[in-house]
Amino acid sequence: MVLMAATPALAVSTLNGGGATFPFPIYSKWFAEYNKVKPDLEINYQSIGSGGGIQQITRRTVDFGASDAPMTNKQLFKIDGKLLHIPTVLGAVVPVYNLQGIGTLNFTGEILADIFLAKILRWNDPKIQKENPGVKLPDMPIVVVHRSDGSGTTYCWADYLAKVSKEWEKKVGVAVALAWPIGLGARGNEGVSGLIMQTPNSIGYVELAYAKQNGIAYGSVKNSSGKVIQANVESIAASADGVKIPADYRVSVTNSPNENAYPISTFTWLLIYEKNAGGKGPVIREFLKWMLEDGQKMAPELGFAPLPERVKKMVEDTIEKIQ
Amino acid sequence: MPEVPHLAGPRQRTGDLVFRRALLSVALFVVAVVLLLAWSLADGSRLTWKSLGPAFLWSKEWDPVQENFGALPFIYGTLVSSALALLVAVPLGVGCAIFLTELAPRRVADACTFLVELLAAVPSVILGLMGIFLLVPTVRSVEPALARWLGWSPLFRGEPYGVGMLTAGLILTLMVLPYITVITREVLLAVPQPLKEAMLALGATRWETVVGVSLPFARAGILGGIFLALGRALGETMAVTMVIGNTPKISASLLAPGYSMAAVIANELAEAASDEHLSALISVGLVLFGVTIAVNGIARLLIYRVRKA
Numbered sequence: 333m334v335l336m337a338a339t340p341a342l343a344v345s346t347l348n349g350g351g352a353t354f355p356f357p358i359y360s361k362w363f364a365e366y367n368k369v370k371p372d373l374e375i376n377y378q379s380i381g382s383g384g385g386i387q388q389i390t391r392r393t394v395d396f397g398a399s400d401a402p403m404t405n406k407q408l409f410k411i412d413g414k415l416l417h418i419p420t421v422l423g424a425v426v427p428v429y430n431l432q433g434i435g436t437l438n439f440t441g442e443i444l445a446d447i448f449l450a451k452i453l454r455w456n457d458p459k460i461q462k463e464n465p466g467v468k469l470p471d472m473p474i475v476v477v478h479r480s481d482g483s484g485t486t487y488c489w490a491d492y493l494a495k496v497s498k499e500w501e502k503k504v505g506v507a508v509a510l511a512w513p514i515g516l517g518a519r520g521n522e523g524v525s526g527l528i529m530q531t532p533n534s535i536g537y538v539e540l541a542y543a544k545q546n547g548i549a550y551g552s553v554k555n556s557s558g559k560v561i562q563a564n565v566e567s568i569a570a571s572a573d574g575v576k577i578p579a580d581y582r583v584s585v586t587n588s589p590n591e592n593a594y595p596i597s598t599f600t601w602l603l604i605y606e607k608n609a610g611g612k613g614p615v616i617r618e619f620l621k622w623m624l625e626d627g628q629k630m631a632p633e634l635g636f637a638p639l640p641e642r643v644k645k646m647v648e649d650t651i652e653k654i655q
Numbered sequence: 656m657p658e659v660p661h662l663a664g665p666r667q668r669t670g671d672l673v674f675r676r677a678l679l680s681v682a683l684f685v686v687a688v689v690l691l692l693a694w695s696l697a698d699g700s701r702l703t704w705k706s707l708g709p710a711f712l713w714s715k716e717w718d719p720v721q722e723n724f725g726a727l728p729f730i731y732g733t734l735v736s737s738a739l740a741l742l743v744a745v746p747l748g749v750g751c752a753i754f755l756t757e758l759a760p761r762r763v764a765d766a767c768t769f770l771v772e773l774l775a776a777v778p779s780v781i782l783g784l785m786g787i788f789l790l791v792p793t794v795r796s797v798e799p800a801l802a803r804w805l806g807w808s809p810l811f812r813g814e815p816y817g818v819g820m821l822t823a824g825l826i827l828t829l830m831v832l833p834y835i836t837v838i839t840r841e842v843l844l845a846v847p848q849p850l851k852e853a854m855l856a857l858g859a860t861r862w863e864t865v866v867g868v869s870l871p872f873a874r875a876g877i878l879g880g881i882f883l884a885l886g887r888a889l890g891e892t893m894a895v896t897m898v899i900g901n902t903p904k905i906s907a908s909l910l911a912p913g914y915s916m917a918a919v920i921a922n923e924l925a926e927a928a929s930d931e932h933l934s935a936l937i938s939v940g941l942v943l944f945g946v947t948i949a950v951n952g953i954a955r956l957l958i959y960r961v962r963k964a
Contacts, residue, residue: 380925381925381926382926382928383925383926383927383928384925384926386928387928401928406929407928407929473814475814475816480896480901480918480922481921481922481923481925481926482719482922482923482925482926482927482928483926484926504720505720505721506720507719507720508719508926508928509719509922509923509926509927509932510718510719510720511716511717511718511719511720511721511723511903512902515902516816516818516900516901516902516912517900517901517902517912517914517922518901519896519897519901519922523897526787527787527818530787530791530792530817531795531816531817
């Protein structure tokens with residue numbers, strides 16, 4: 333016993349992390365499952381938001397951070413040491429709406445941008461009708477709902493809209509919180525979906541995992557190849573294929589060139605220092621290895637897509653650097 | 656007599672001294688907490704004041720992407736929703752208290768008082784949920800009628816969203832109503848019975864007694880209750896953010912969505928990754944702190960004036 337306790341790997345009994353809320357469902361599952369594999373290691377994760385995760389890892393008050401948006405160069409500049417972005421899974425953001433008697437609708441990036449820019453104001457707009465022949469769209473004003481709290485979901489949504497609409501890029505931009513041209517703000521995925529379910533003729537966006545778990549109808553989106561794609565594990569994973577993945581993994585995969593990709597998809601990242609004090613490096617590395625093998629298999633049931641094989645290989649090499 | 660200087664003189668027991676010092680340090684601790692709060696808010700918001708200056712207070716733009724920050728829509732939203740709440744809650748609360756003290760049979764009064772006090776203990780997030788599921792749909796169904804009948808005034812124009820300034824004001828009404836009722840009831844109970852009896856003996860009606868004796872006697876206390884309620888309304892966060900619509904725009908219409916200071920801090924603080932954004936949110940906190948202090952100051956002054964008169 334005494335000898336075992338003296339080995340550094342066993343001295344680490346807890347890891348603390350915090351950050352993104354978007355991947356919280358899968359992370360909490362991973363940490364709980366990993367605790368069954370390694371009963372003497374407990375991983376605590378606080379879903380305080382990506383911004384909070386970045387701040388805490390910058391100040392080294394946690395062992396790892398988590399973010400849905402890659403850190404900017406300006407943010408990385410403040411880091412003392414080398415911080416790695418480790419992609420864990422891919423998620424998607426879907427348009428959700430409340431239109432009586434209407435099932436799945438098809439959208440294009442341009443339509444979504446125009447709705448959220450207050451340029452398309454009514455449901456029976458010819459642009460929407462053109463993508464949905466045969467659907468009787470109501471002659472009603474569109475009520476736009478967006479997130480009021482800063483969120484990685486908003487970042488992904490805005491990142492996509494900025495890629496398909498020059499006007500969005502110029503007027504609104506990309507961030508976790510925006511100056512919205514139109515709409516009501518609601519707090520959290522549950523606030524947005526709650527307001528949408530209550531408000532006739534409304535439209536908003538939530539992450540796929542959330543829409544799936546709560547049985548909310550969501551629309552399909554036309555991708556860069558002109559194919560109308562519904563968000564699912566395969567179409568989300570496809571968005572990372574065909575995109576060049578840089579060595580630091582800070583890449584946006586929205587509007588992917590892959591013809592089978594759902595266009596509003598994103599990686600989500602763990603933020604981990606290359607050099608870790610107190611013998612925590614090997615423990616983190618071991619968890620990441622487990623995450624890449626067993627952990628990935630748990631992703632689909634929660635609405636997340638596992639990393640494509642090619643990315644997984646890259647990450648396997650990257651995590652060897654963690655000490 | 657030698658005992659008298661003993662009692663009042665300089666020879667004190669150490670117990671007294673310790674007691675006095677202990678109380679003093681407790682009192683100073685409270686002061687220190689307030690000062691520390693003010694200092695940390697001022698310190699955290701320095702970046703905003705340096706880059707934007709006082710224009711932060713009257714700028715209407717809130718754009719975290721371009722890092723343009725202005726607090727006016729939030730200040731407006733906080734003040735208007737709180738004012739709206741008082742507008743409804745003061746007549747309701749004072750009326751309720753008069754009924755409880757002057758008119759209601761004892762048993763009814765006791766039961767009602769208990770229920771009102773219970774209302775004060777409901778957590779705000781529960782009231783917010785009630786707001787979302789009950790108040791918002793109700794307001795949405797009433798709003799078209801409001802717009803039709805009162806649409807001539809700019810206060811009632813626009814789309815019936817259900818969420819907005821009006822709903823926020825109503826939910827705040829529910830939250831502050833118990834404060835006003837309970838405090839008003841307490842001060843009305845303190846009105847000397849002989850005064851009221853004298854008035855009644857002169858042939859005054861109940862109405863005349865309440866208006867002529869009870870309310871004037873109790874008005875300082877009632878004012879105090881109202882300002883306590885206002886303080887609560889200004890700082891309320893969860894329930895408001897759930898129904899106000901969270902849109903940083905200033906519009907005359909009560910049907911339009913708005914935003915409040917406390918709500919924007921709660922919404923955006925967790926994800927404020929840039930220093931400028933964080934600093935702007937802390938500045939909003941400082942403004943809210945200032946507004947609360949100003950309201951309390953005015954309350955003190957008013958109560959002091961009323962007492963003197």
